Each structure stands twice: as structure tokens, then as C-alpha cells.
Amino acid sequence: ENRAASALARTYPGGGDAFVAAMNAKAQALGMQNTRFTDATGLNSANVASAQDLARMVKAAHQYPLIRDYSTRSSATVYALGRPLAYRNTNGLVRNAKWDIGLSKTGFISEAGRCLVMQVKMAQKEMVVVLLDSWGKYSRIGDATRIRKWLETSAALARRG
Numbered sequence: 001e002n003r004a005a006s007a008l009a010r011t012y013p014g015g016g017d018a019f020v021a022a023m024n025a026k027a028q029a030l031g032m033q034n035t036r037f038t039d040a041t042g043l044n045s046a047n048v049a050s051a052q053d054l055a056r057m058v059k060a061a062h063q064y065p066l067i068r069d070y071s072t073r074s075s076a077t078v079y080a081l082g083r084p085l086a087y088r089n090t091n092g093l094v095r096n097a098k099w100d101i102g103l104s105k106t107g108f109i110s111e112a113g114r115c116l117v118m119q120v121k122m123a124q125k126e127m128v129v130v131l132l133d134s135w136g137k138y139s140r141i142g143d144a145t146r147i148r149k150w151l152e153t154s155a156a157l158a159r160r161g
Contacts, residue, residue, distance in 0.1 A: 099120065
């Protein structure tokens with residue numbers, strides 16, 4: 001959630017610049033060699049990351065139960081200053097019982113298109129899926145579904161020999 005990232009950056013010791021510096025230091029510590037953050041929300045087009053680096057980030061984030069929980073909820077309501085704020089997960093696959101999703105994050109800016117990263121179990125294996133620059137509103141969901149179908153069909157054919 002972009003507002004939460006902004007709030008974290010604003011209240012971080014040293015402010016937003018220190019927060020972004022800490023983000024970049026963490027990315028380097030995770031081995032994300034092709035990543036550079038310029039703002040906390042990810043909405044600035046100067047932020048860059050490779051698909052491989054995003055997969056590293058997903059694997060690291062998956063270690064935290066709270067991130068797994070909140071990123072895979074279909075919706076949530078939190079209260080700020082006594083007022084409810086409702087959130088709905090933009091990855092519709094989290095509402096589909098046929099999907100075993102351990103972590104999910106969607107994103108969109110014009111330069112990157114619609115993006116989806118997730119840790120998911122497909123063909124009896126846990127894996128990370130990174131989809132960047134999907135064109136239409138539902139393309140990333142369709143792409144993920146086609147990848148899953150291909151993996152499961154290939155695995156079934158391999159078992160038959």
C-alpha cells in the first residue's frame with residue numbers, strides 16, 4: 001500500500017531520504033544488483049529492478065509471516081484516526097481457492113505496466129512468478145494462469161514418461 005510506505009518513510013529516523021537509502025542498502029544485502037530505489041512507494045519511474053532481483057525480494061519477504069498474511073488476504077479493513085479504511089487485493093487469484101499463494105504484490109506505473117510478483121505452489125513445487133509490463137487490466141492474471149496450466153500439463157506429461 002503506497003500510503004503506508006509514504007507514512008513509514010516520513011516517520012523513519014532521518015526522514016524519507018534515509019528510508020530510501022536503507023531500502024537500497026537492504027536491496028544490496030539481498031543481492032539485488034540491478035535495483036535502485038528513488039522513493040518509498042515505487043511510483044517514481046526512476047525506481048528500477050530486474051525480474052531476478054524482484055524474485056530475490058519475494059523470497060526474502062516470504063520469510064515474514066505478517067507480510068505473507070496481509071499480502072494474500074482478499075481484503076482488509078484498518079482504522080486510522082477512528083475511521084475505517086478498506087483495502088481490496090488487486091491480485092484476484094488470492095480469492096481463488098485453486099491457487100496456493102504464499103505472497104503477492106501487484107503494481108502499476110505507466111513505464112512498467114501492470115506487474116505481479118508472487119510466491120506460489122504450482123505443479124507441486126513452490127516457486128516465484130514475476131510478471132512485468134502486462135498490457136491489459138487482467139493480462140497478468142491470465143498470464144499467471146497460462147504459466148500454471150503449462151507447468152502442470154508438462155509435469156503430468158513428464159510423470160507419464
